[in-house]
Amino acid sequence: MVQTVDPAVRQGWRQGTRGKRLSILLSRVLRTRGAGFGIVVVAVVLAAAATATFISPYDPNVPQADILQPPSLRFILGTDHLGRDVLSRIIYGARIAVLAGVVSVGFAITIGVTIGLMAGYWGGWVDDVLMRLVDTISSFPVLVLALAIAFSLGQGLINAMIAIGVVFTPAFARLVRGQALSVRECDFVTAARVLGAVPIRIMLVHILPNVLAPIIVQSSLMVAQAILAEASLSFLGLGIEPPNASWGSMLRSAYQYMEQAPQLSFFPGVAIFVTVLGLNMLGDGLRVALDPRLRERGRS
C-alpha cells in the first residue's frame, strides 16, 4: 500500500476553512458502518433535550389520567403508576441524560487532562505520584465507587454527575499522559522551550492541541458510559430526585409494575439502549476518522 490518503482530501484539510474541515471530517466519519445511525440518534436526543419544553405533549411531573394506561392516541406511550404521560417523561429524561453525560464527562476531561498533561510533561516523581493516584481510582469498580461517592455526597443529579466524573477521570488522565509523553519529545516543543515558553504555555498551547483527537474520540464513548452510569445510579435511587424524570428512575418505578404494565419497563430501556448504541457508533466513526492508521487500514 503505497498511497492511501487522497491528496485532494489532504490538501483540502490543510488549506480549508473550518467549515470545510468539518465537512471532510463528517465524510470520513460517515465511511464507518453505523456512524450515520449514531449521528442521527445523537441529533434526535440533543434536539429532544433542547426542545423538551415545547415538544412534550404534557407536563412530565403532573398526573394527567388514570394510572398504568396502555399506549393510545391520547397517550402514545401510555401513563405510569401515577398517571403521568410516559412519552413526556422520556423526552424530559433525554435532557437529564444529555446533562449527565456532558457535565460528568466535562468534569472528567477537566481533571483528567490536567493530570495527564502534568504527568506526561514533567515525568519523574510528578508522574509517579499522579499515576499512582489514577491507578487507585481505577482499582475501584466504576459503579461501586460512583455509588460510594454519590452516597457520601447525597442524592441528587449534581452529586451523581460529580461521582461519575471522578470515576471517569483516570481514562482521560492515562490517555493524555501517553500522548503527552510522545509529543513532549517533538522538535516544536523543544523549540518552544528554547524560546523561553513557560511549562503551562507549552502544555496548553503546544501539547494539548496535539492530543485533542483522542480526547474527542474518548469523550463520545465516555458520554455513552456516563449515561449508563447515571441510569444505574438513578435505578438504585441515587440519581435525580423525584418527581423529575430520568430514564433510570423511570425503570426503577416501572420494574414494580412489570406484570400489570410491561410497556413501562420497555420504553425507557429502549431510550437508554438506542442512545448508548448511537454514541458508541459515532465514537467508532470518529475513532476511524481521526486515526490515520485505522483509516488507511479501512481503505486497504
Add this chain to the structure above:
Amino acid sequence: MTQYLLRRLTYFIPVIFLVTVVVFCITLLLPGDPALAFLGEGNINDKVAYEAMRKELGLDQPVPVQYAKWLSRVVQGDLGRSVRTHEPVLEALGARLPVTLGLATMALGIALLIAIPIGIISATRPNSKIDSIGTVVAIGGVAIPEFWLGILLIYLFAVWLHWLPPSGYTPPSAGIWPYLRSMILPAVSLGMALNAVTMRQTRSSLIEVMQQEYIVTARAKGLAEKVIISSHALKNALIPVATVIGLQVGRLFGGAVVVETIFALPGMGRLAADSIFFRDFPMLQGVVLIMAVAVLICNLLTDLLYAYLDPRIRYS
C-alpha cells in the same frame, strides 16, 4: 519472572494503601454525624450517650489518628459493625461472598462459552452470517444496561413463559438444578457486556494473528486450516483475550450491584445497595474495600499471567 513479580508488588502495595485512604475518606464526606447514625433516632438528644459514642468511634480524635486506628483494625480483619444489624461487617461479607462469586463465575462462563466460539468463527469467516450476528451482539451487548436486560429476561422467561423464577436465591445445598434455575437469568444479564467485549477482542486478535508470517508458513507447508487455527493461531490470539477478561472483573462487581438488586440475590452487590438505602456506612465501606482489593488482586494475577504467557512483557 521473580523480578517481574517483585516489580509488580512494589507497585501493588502503595496502591492498596491509597485504596484504604480513599475508602476511609468516604465516611469523611458523609453529611451528618456518624455517631448520631449509630445512636439511632431514639437517643438523638442524649448528649452523654452521644459523647460516649463519639469517643467509642474515635471521632473525638484528629483525622490522621482516626485513619491509623481504622487501618490497624482493618489489617486485623475488623471492618467494624453494621449500623443497622450490628453484625460484624466481615461476617456479613463472608456470608454473601459465595453468592456473588457464584454469579460472577457463571456470568464469566456463559460469556466465554458464547464469545470465544463466535469470535473464532467471525474471524475465520468474515462477512458470514455468524460474523454479522456476532457483530450485532457485540455492539448491542455493550450498549444494553444490565438492569434493563434483567427486567426483559424476567418478563420473558418468568412472567410470560413461566420457565424460570423471577427472582430469589436457592443455595447450591438445596440442589444444583434449583440453584442453576435461580442463577441463570442474573448470570446472562451480568455476562452480556463481558460476552460482547470478549467476542470483539477474540475476533480482532485472531484476525491479526492469522496475518502473521508463521501462519503463512504453516499454510505453505500444507497444514489444514483447522489445525492452523487450533494449534498455531489460537494460543497467541487468546493472550490479549485473557487480559481483557481479567480487566473486566471490576465491571462484573459493579454490574452485580444492580443485577443482584433486581433478582433479589443476597450477594455483596445487593448488600452495597441495601447499605445505601439504610445509610449503613461501615457496611458500604467494607463492601467497597473488599471489592477494590479483589479487583487489584485480579489485575495483578492478570499481569502475571500475561507475563507468563508472553515473555516479552517480563523482559521489557
